[in-house]
Amino acid sequence: MRAVQHFTATAVVGLCAVLGAALPASAQIKIGAVLSVTGPASFLGDPEKKTLEIYVDEINAKGGVNGQKLQLIVYDDAGNPNNARTFATRLVEEDKIDAMVGGSTTGATLAMIPVFEDAKIPFISLAGAIQIIEPVRKWVFKTPHTDKMACEKIFADLKQRNLTTIAMISGMDAFGKSMRDQCVAVAPKAGIKIATEESYGPRDSDMTPQLTKIRNTAGVQAVVNPGFGQGPAIVTRNYSQLGIKLPFYQSHGVCSKEFIKLAGPAAEGVRLPCAALLIADKLPASDPQKPVVVNYTHTYQQKTGQAVSTFGGHAYDGLMILVQAMQRAKSADKAKVRDEIEKTKGYIGTGGIVNMSPTDHLGLNLSAFHMLEIKGGDWTLVPGT
DSSP, X not given: OOEXXXXXXXXXXXXXXXXXXXXXXXXXXXXXXXXXXXXXXXXXXXXHHHHHHHHHHHHHHTTOBTTBOEEEEEEEOTTOHHHHHHHHHHHHHTSOOSEEEOOSSHHHHHHHHHHHHHHTOXXXXXXXXXXXXXXXXXXXXXXXXXXXHHHHHHHHHHHHTTOOEEEEEEESSHHHHHHHHHHHHHHHHHTOEEEEEEEEOTTOOOOHHHHHHXXXXXXXXXXXXXXXXXXXXXXXXXXXXXXXXXXXXXXXGGOSHHHHHHHGGGXXXXXXXXXXXXXXXXXXXXOTTHHHHHHHHHHHHHHHSSOOOHHHHHHHXXXXXXXXHHHHHTSOOHHHHHHHHHTOOSEEXXXXXXXXXXXXXXXXXXXXXXXXXXXXXXXXXXXXX
């Protein structure tokens, strides 16, 4: 049977809700997850939570892991890093978890890292910033492509289009700031000049003034928007309203149909780097990821009635990497599982083919990214990418 607990952010002040059946007395493997199920990052956390629940159910129905059932304990940080740290501490001190899969946002992940590092508990993050895994921390891993990789993929596409001078408008959230810094760092090597920069806050509802400055900057050939959440959708709508015709790029922080829904017709023509999951039906039969992404897509849509996003895929990969490490370790022993996660080789997931090492706690390269363009309200693959 499945055992799932879910707590909202109100549990910080003592209000909790327990979902699922009563816990059996037999020993279980406890997996913690702190996710942004509600709040401004819910488009990340909601599919992550649903994915973990679907596949914990499936694994338990097949007998669990090493003969033990999985117990999933989910807390909702509502997009607040302070809540995330509080729940991380609770998972360690009260729930006594064996491993952690979660951290929807960069801010939440960074807030939780010291807790799990100190407790020596394997932590697989679902957030994007490269600073989660660089420098390498012994107990911390992650599944999404990094913001640095997103910059490199975007810049490579710009060069293919003979575009070398850009403007950036970046969100001031942890991910937006981190990706902005990575783009600035890799631009010279990529042969890209950043002519001007603007930014916006997480509560801003109109980015027209910043975009007007960009529109009036001489020499700009394209615009890049590092960010996630609702901000990029607002930027996209304002971009269209101002009649800016320059090529426009978003990050993998919005690889979800929710972005297309929020941006509306203004999303037409926007390019962004995303995982193969979004184009499962468009992959050639020879692609080793195709069976994985097609199966995940069918399962998720059947169980939820919703379109897939790469964010649920990150949760799938995190859970499966963890489960396979436990199977290889023949144990839920934290140190042994940590070692086996680090030895992950040839794992074919929704995000790519993962090959980790002591110096690489992500295990993906740039080939795991696909450049997509939004056409007719759907994803299309940019040829040659």
